[in-house]
Amino acid sequence: MNLFLESFFNFQIMSEASPLLIRGLGTTAMLCAVVIPLGLIGGLTVALMALSSNTWLRWSIIALIDLFRAVPPLVLLIFIYSGLPFAGIELSPFTAVCVGFFLNNSAYYAEIYRAGIESVGVGQMEAARSTGLKNIQAMVYVILPQATRNVLPDLLSNTIEVVKLTSIASVVALQELLYSADMARSVTYNSSPIVMAAGIYLLILWPVVRMLSKLEHKVGH
Amino acid sequence: MNSSQTVSRWDLFVETFFSQRLIDEYSGAIAEGVLITCEIALLVVVTGIALGLLLAMLRSYRFLPFNVLVLCLVDILRSLPPLVLILLAYFGLPAIGFSMSGFVVLWLVLSLILAAFAEEIFWAGILSIRRGQWEAARSTGLGHTQTIVYVIIPQAVRMTVAPLTNRTIAITKNTALGTVIGVGEILNQASTAQSFSGNATPLMMGAIAYIILFIPVVAVGRWIETRFAWRRI
Numbered sequence: 180m181n182l183f184l185e186s187f188f189n190f191q192i193m194s195e196a197s198p199l200l201i202r203g204l205g206t207t208a209m210l211c212a213v214v215i216p217l218g219l220i221g222g223l224t225v226a227l228m229a230l231s232s233n234t235w236l237r238w239s240i241i242a243l244i245d246l247f248r249a250v251p252p253l254v255l256l257i258f259i260y261s262g263l264p265f266a267g268i269e270l271s272p273f274t275a276v277c278v279g280f281f282l283n284n285s286a287y288y289a290e291i292y293r294a295g296i297e298s299v300g301v302g303q304m305e306a307a308r309s310t311g312l313k314n315i316q317a318m319v320y321v322i323l324p325q326a327t328r329n330v331l332p333d334l335l336s337n338t339i340e341v342v343k344l345t346s347i348a349s350v351v352a353l354q355e356l357l358y359s360a361d362m363a364r365s366v367t368y369n370s371s372p373i374v375m376a377a378g379i380y381l382l383i384l385w386p387v388v389r390m391l392s393k394l395e396h397k398v399g400h
Numbered sequence: 401m402n403s404s405q406t407v408s409r410w411d412l413f414v415e416t417f418f419s420q421r422l423i424d425e426y427s428g429a430i431a432e433g434v435l436i437t438c439e440i441a442l443l444v445v446v447t448g449i450a451l452g453l454l455l456a457m458l459r460s461y462r463f464l465p466f467n468v469l470v471l472c473l474v475d476i477l478r479s480l481p482p483l484v485l486i487l488l489a490y491f492g493l494p495a496i497g498f499s500m501s502g503f504v505v506l507w508l509v510l511s512l513i514l515a516a517f518a519e520e521i522f523w524a525g526i527l528s529i530r531r532g533q534w535e536a537a538r539s540t541g542l543g544h545t546q547t548i549v550y551v552i553i554p555q556a557v558r559m560t561v562a563p564l565t566n567r568t569i570a571i572t573k574n575t576a577l578g579t580v581i582g583v584g585e586i587l588n589q590a591s592t593a594q595s596f597s598g599n600a601t602p603l604m605m606g607a608i609a610y611i612i613l614f615i616p617v618v619a620v621g622r623w624i625e626t627r628f629a630w631r632r633i
Contacts, residue, residue, distance in 0.1 A: 370492030
């Protein structure tokens with residue numbers, strides 16, 4: 180038992196590592212503040228393009244969505260970070276993560292928006308158009324508000340996944356929360372800093388996961 | 401002049417990302433990675449879904465302490481990034497005498513995470529079955545366990561197919577995280593080959609391997625989503 184506490188809940192090591200972890204948390208927060216809005220905007224744009232009446236555009240967008248859903252985010256990130264420099268495109272870890280997340284998240288958010296838009300009845304569009312609204316106005320004022328409400332649990336669920344996914348930025352040496360914790364671990368030969376990082380993720384995400392569960396059950400009934 | 405310049409740029413691009421020599425040299429390693437990725441993915445899908453279904457069924461007995469325990473465990477597994485759990489299991493557990501290979505760690509961690517998500521999805525499915533079904537089944541003389549196995553689960557599973565497929569695909573792609581703890585899956589083989597050869601071709605091969613492996617899966621997921629769309633009762 181003592182060995183367990185010593186290895187995973189060593190408070191002395193935790194307190195020594197905490198300034199490092201708090202700085203890491205700051206980077207994680209900044210990363211989220213950039214990639215979540217980027218993904219939401221990218222996803223909405225892609226979803227609208229995927230609904231286009233132009234068959235060519237529609238199918239190439241759907242192919243792109245599936246392509247970026249098929250490649251694991253870490254593979255995409257490593258390709259951008261260590262593959263592109265060979266082609267003369269060198270990006271900082273932060274930029275590489277932002278680009279990779281933008282491509283990956285846009286595909287996922289786009290699928291959610293698309294499902295949402297399709298869940299709104301055709302009659303809504305026709306009614307809106309018949310009141311004299313233009314196509315774009317009908318989309319913005321009538322369809323999208325209803326679509327967003329219908330897929331709110333999915334949007335929230337995907338956003339939780341994005342926040343969790345920022346941890347893979349540690350692989351390309353971006354000093355976010357998990358990178359900082361792992362650095363502290365390798366210096367102290369003790370896993371307590373990672374337990375601490377886990378605690379921080381839990382503190383932030385557990386309430387959101389609970390909220391999501393409530394929301395899902397409410398919509399489901 | 402101009403055209404010869406574009407040709408040489410094209411050659412440079414091909415040499416950087418599609419070098420024939422390196423493709424020949426490393427296709428064996430990538431193939432080995434594909435095999436390991438498939439092995440872990442299949443293991444994770446089987447154990448994760450089976451465990452999730454088992455937990456959801458046990459939860460229907462509504463034994464409070466057990467349910468609170470399951471709920472906490474599921475919430476924790478849904479809140480933590482997989483990479484955190486992988487690092488914790490791989491580097492932390494040996495300190496208290498549990499040494500596992502990277503392969504086993506990856507399999508266990510991803511299975512537990514899939515089980516947590518699957519439990520929630522199955523539980524939502526079980527809850528969506530109307531009370532009348534329970535009452536009717538029980539009144540024919542079936543016990544609780546028989547009711548779950550023969551009446552509730554077959555109906556609930558149908559509704560869980562679409563969300564479960566998407567979640568399973570997402571978690572299976574996390575096998576790439578194994579590269580961090582030295583599991584020789586596709587990404588690991590590709591990055592090792594890349595650092596040996598100083599060329600981006602192996603990474604491109606790895607990415608293409610993933611695309612070939614997962615595009616059909618994503619397409620099937622898309623088909624299932626329309627075929628088994630969640631019908632609200």
